[in-house]
Amino acid sequence: MFAILVGGTDIEFNLATLQATIPYNYYVSILLGLAGMKAILIAMFYQHLKYEPRSLSSWVIIGLVIASLLMSLSFLQLHGH
Amino acid sequence: MSQDIFPPRVRRWLFTTNHKEVGILYLVTALFFFIAAGLLALTVRTQLSVPDNNVLNADLYNQFVTVHGLLMIFWVLSPFAFGFANYIIPLQIGARDLAFPRLNAMSYWFYLFSGVAIIMSFIFGAPDLGWTLYSPQTSFQFTPAIGLNVGAAALILITVSITMSSVNFLVTVFKMRAPGMKLRNMPVFPWAILVTIFMMLYAFPSFLAAVLLLYVDRAFGTFYFSSIQGGALLWDNVFWFFGHPEVYIVLFPAIGLIADVIPTFARRPLYGSKYIIGSMIAAAIISFIVWGHHMFVTGIGLTSTKLYTVTTIAVSLPFDVMVIAMIETLIKARVKLKAAALFALGAIALFVIGGITGVYLASVALDHALRGTYFVVAHFHYIMVGGSIMGLIAGLYYWFPKFTGRMYNETVAKIHFGVSFIGFNILYFPMFLLLDMPRRIQTYTADTGWGPLNSLATLGGFIFGGAQVLLFLNLVVSQRRGPPSGPNPWDAWTLEWSLPSPVPAHDFDTIPTIAEDGTYRFGNGSSYPNGSAHSGDSKVGNGLAYSHLEGMSPWPIVMAFAAFLFFLGLSIGQPSSPTPVSYKPFWPLIADGAILGVISLYGYSRERFSGHEESHVESWPFREVPNVKLGIWTFLGAEVIFFGVLIGAYFFVRTNSATWPAVGELFSIRNGFAMTLVLLTSSLTAIMALASAKIGSRNGLIAGLLATFGLGASFLYIKATEWIELGTHGVFSVASGLPATSYFITTGTHGVHVVAGMCMTVYLLANTVRGRYIKGDYHAIEHFGLYWHFVDIVWVFLFPLFYLI
Numbered sequence: 001m002f003a004i005l006v007g008g009t010d011i012e013f014n015l016a017t018l019q020a021t022i023p024y025n026y027y028v029s030i031l032l033g034l035a036g037m038k039a040i041l042i043a044m045f046y047q048h049l050k051y052e053p054r055s056l057s058s059w060v061i062i063g064l065v066i067a068s069l070l071m072s073l074s075f076l077q078l079h080g081h
Numbered sequence: 082m083s084q085d086i087f088p089p090r091v092r093r094w095l096f097t098t099n100h101k102e103v104g105i106l107y108l109v110t111a112l113f114f115f116i117a118a119g120l121l122a123l124t125v126r127t128q129l130s131v132p133d134n135n136v137l138n139a140d141l142y143n144q145f146v147t148v149h150g151l152l153m154i155f156w157v158l159s160p161f162a163f164g165f166a167n168y169i170i171p172l173q174i175g176a177r178d179l180a181f182p183r184l185n186a187m188s189y190w191f192y193l194f195s196g197v198a199i200i201m202s203f204i205f206g207a208p209d210l211g212w213t214l215y216s217p218q219t220s221f222q223f224t225p226a227i228g229l230n231v232g233a234a235a236l237i238l239i240t241v242s243i244t245m246s247s248v249n250f251l252v253t254v255f256k257m258r259a260p261g262m263k264l265r266n267m268p269v270f271p272w273a274i275l276v277t278i279f280m281m282l283y284a285f286p287s288f289l290a291a292v293l294l295l296y297v298d299r300a301f302g303t304f305y306f307s308s309i310q311g312g313a314l315l316w317d318n319v320f321w322f323f324g325h326p327e328v329y330i331v332l333f334p335a336i337g338l339i340a341d342v343i344p345t346f347a348r349r350p351l352y353g354s355k356y357i358i359g360s361m362i363a364a365a366i367i368s369f370i371v372w373g374h375h376m377f378v379t380g381i382g383l384t385s386t387k388l389y390t391v392t393t394i395a396v397s398l399p400f401d402v403m404v405i406a407m408i409e410t411l412i413k414a415r416v417k418l419k420a421a422a423l424f425a426l427g428a429i430a431l432f433v434i435g436g437i438t439g440v441y442l443a444s445v446a447l448d449h450a451l452r453g454t455y456f457v458v459a460h461f462h463y464i465m466v467g468g469s470i471m472g473l474i475a476g477l478y479y480w481f482p483k484f485t486g487r488m489y490n491e492t493v494a495k496i497h498f499g500v501s502f503i504g505f506n507i508l509y510f511p512m513f514l515l516l517d518m519p520r521r522i523q524t525y526t527a528d529t530g531w532g533p534l535n536s537l538a539t540l541g542g543f544i545f546g547g548a549q550v551l552l553f554l555n556l557v558v559s560q561r562r563g564p565p566s567g568p569n570p571w572d573a574w575t576l577e578w579s580l581p582s583p584v585p586a587h588d589f590d591t592i593p594t595i596a597e598d599g600t601y602r603f604g605n606g607s608s609y610p611n612g613s614a615h616s617g618d619s620k621v622g623n624g625l626a627y628s629h630l631e632g633m634s635p636w637p638i639v640m641a642f643a644a645f646l647f648f649l650g651l652s653i654g655q656p657s658s659p660t661p662v663s664y665k666p667f668w669p670l671i672a673d674g675a676i677l678g679v680i681s682l683y684g685y686s687r688e689r690f691s692g693h694e695e696s697h698v699e700s701w702p703f704r705e706v707p708n709v710k711l712g713i714w715t716f717l718g719a720e721v722i723f724f725g726v727l728i729g730a731y732f733f734v735r736t737n738s739a740t741w742p743a744v745g746e747l748f749s750i751r752n753g754f755a756m757t758l759v760l761l762t763s764s765l766t767a768i769m770a771l772a773s774a775k776i777g778s779r780n781g782l783i784a785g786l787l788a789t790f791g792l793g794a795s796f797l798y799i800k801a802t803e804w805i806e807l808g809t810h811g812v813f814s815v816a817s818g819l820p821a822t823s824y825f826i827t828t829g830t831h832g833v834h835v836v837a838g839m840c841m842t843v844y845l846l847a848n849t850v851r852g853r854y855i856k857g858d859y860h861a862i863e864h865f866g867l868y869w870h871f872v873d874i875v876w877v878f879l880f881p882l883f884y885l886i
Binding site: 002005046069 | 283318369370388718725745761762765878884885
């Protein structure tokens with residue numbers, strides 16, 4: 001798991017050097033996607049959420065959903081402002 | 082620390098962790114702040130009673146209005162409700178105390194000291210911008226007085242208090258219910274508190290982040306809310322994301338309480354209790370997607386306004402269900418019109434008026450006309466005073482016999498209701514008619530024609546305020562001289578009424594057992610349904626006996642006082658330079674607070690951490706999750722919102738900015754890469770420490786913890802050198818623009834979390850050296866790991882956001 005996390009970080013680092021060759025939206029999406037993947041792996045395997053009762057992982061997801069709501073709706077406002 | 086220097090009576094109240102005593106402390110303190118906020122309101126009403134008045138000059142007027150609002154919302158409404166929750170919830174669910182008694186006490190002391198801070202802000206020029214603290218008025222340019230800093234410190238302290246309470250109550254309600262007390266058998270009041278806690282948990286971190294960013298704007302000259310790139314709109318979003326759930330946070334406990342009171346006095350089960358609970362949950366969820374209706378006039382765009390109009394109208398529907406269910410309970414019932422019932426019924430009526438007027442404001446067109454006028458003032462006072470305060474006073478009369486073992490004077494209480502109800506409507510109804518009078522104006526001229534209605538409202542204010550004197554007199558006198566109430570004067574059927582009045586220190590002699598159909602028998606042998614048709618017999622008590630929990634600790638009050646000194650020291654420093662603005666902290670207070678904080682943390686850690694976990698309790702859906710672990714995950718959930726807001730603020734200001742430094746232009750990507758690797762490795766060493774603890778390897782555990790500490794220190798070293806490098810060139814300091822602001826504050830906040838984690842590591846190391854954690858009691862290592870990995874997860878996002886994008 002550590003190797004995967006380091007590998008993912010290495011990909012991010014190398015992507016930054018290729019930034020000029022990748023369309024910006026794809027670049028940002030890939031980076032955030034990699035960050036999200038790493039976060040999920042840390043949560044599942046380092047924080048042991050994979051092995052905890054489902055009620056606990058559902059609990060965690062609630063916070064993420066609410067945080068996402070805040071950001072999404074705020075950016076919807078920005079888009080229309 | 083010797084507690085014997087204090088007389089026993091003083092010691093009891095200073096050091097108690099018993100939920101009932103903490104509940105009484107909350108109630109008494111909330112009532113004190115109610116008086117203070119009420120006096121501020123009466124002064125404001127006096128100022129507005131006639132045109133061209135000058136009882137208060139403009140500055141003082143603004144301060145009085147602002148502190149009145151802040152006090153009522155933060156220091157009266159919720160604490161008043163949580164006074165009841167502290168006392169009653171464990172009794173209603175059949176628990177001996179809250180999950181974390183010392184944390185509960187600490188919540189109270191943080192609340193008290195935060196209240197002291199907000200009152201003290203008057204010395205330095207209290208906040209004077211309205212309770213909403215809109216930007217850019219909060220910037221130093223428009224508000225140089227440091228009273229706003231002190232107010233911000235008070236808000237930070239009370240948010241910490243609320244977060245501690247949220248964690249505590251969530252774990253308690255989920256994990257400590259008596260056998261048979263399934264969630265579906267719980268009375269509505271604990272459900273209302275549970276839903277309130279959910280909202281608090283996810284709304285208050287947003288507010289905390291907002292106040293912290295406001296604080297650094299003022300203390301360090303950063304630009305979050307004062308920038309022309311959407312600073313004001315940013316504040317609006319993060320504030321109202323909290324602000325709208327907040328208005329339900331202050332309302333739901335009263336609704337839950339009313340839902341307990343009405344069936345008792347109607348002598349029949351609550352109609353549709355499942356629908357009431359479901360409606361509360363629906364309203365709580367929708368409350369997080371309606372905040373934009375406070376921003377209809379900020380130019381947020383048609384798509385957003387349409388969305389928020391729909392969601393705002395939608396959020397009114399669950400409240401319709403709740404009110405209809407309560408009315409159905411009353412139809413053809415022979416209601417005993419005791420004071421508690423009168424206040425409950427009055428609260429419903431007034432809440433309906435306030436609620437309907439809220440639906441008007443959901444219309445964008447109407448909102449454009451009515452926003453910022455006294456129509457809005459009337460609307461929210463009908464909800465918050467009419468619905469919430471009146472409902473809470475119903476609770477005070479309802480549970481007063483349980484708290485004291487004495488009855489109050491029913492005649493005086495009914496007069497209190499009558500005068501309050503009339504006074505309230507004389508005070509607030511005229512404001513609906515003042516729909517062209519702007520809010521927050523210190524005076525007005527005679528030719529506006531607003532004079533008569535204002536005079537009438539002021540008269541109503543004094544009638545309403547005067548009526549509350551009856552409340553205090555009645556309760557104070559009755560507490561000493563009232564006739565004995567007996568255990569169950571209302572013949573009610575929730576569990577708290579099965580106990581003697583006042584309730585003994587240990588609550589239950591034996592934890593009750595609730596039968597499968599939700600019934601339980603107590604008192605005079607009558608069986609009562611818990612919201613459903615009763616059948617069969619059930620008995621209280623099943624022979625399970627529990628020992629009385631230890632009750633006293635000095636560390637909650639000491640730690641709260643330390644935090645108070647620390648934040649006061651950060652707040653009362655004088656400006657050290659006008660441009661960019663920064664304040665010199667008052668170091669003696671900060672040092673005192675820090676030292677006292679370290680001492681109290683040490684003392685706290687030496688005591689037993691939480692109450693005994695019972696084995697025969699209802700704990701679905703967290704049956705297999707220990708209390709402390711659930712508490713930590715709950716806390717981390719709040720942290721997700723907190724960092725989500727910080728990161729969201731970064732996105733917001735960046736998206737609104739025309740230019741931003743290119744990748745690699747300012748930050749060394751290698752530094753970011755190195756820090757990421759260091760932190761990931763520290764997570765690995767934390768895992769290895771846990772594995773060593775599980776197999777009983779003391780050396781492995783020490784090595785793992787030392788490595789984690791060392792890697793944390795390395796991370797901070799790289800961060801510090803980066804900061805120094807950026808700062809010394811003079812082009813990128815904390816106040817040199819939005820890129821710098823967002824970078825320093827976001828990564829700085831993350832750094833503070835790393836430091837906190839390292840302090841935990843030191844504590845764990847010290848205990849490991851003493852032989853702990855290797856004989857099966859490794860859970861503290863696991864819990865530390867949960868926190869540390871979360872800190873790692875945050876950095877996993879910060880690295881690409883700041884260094885690569």
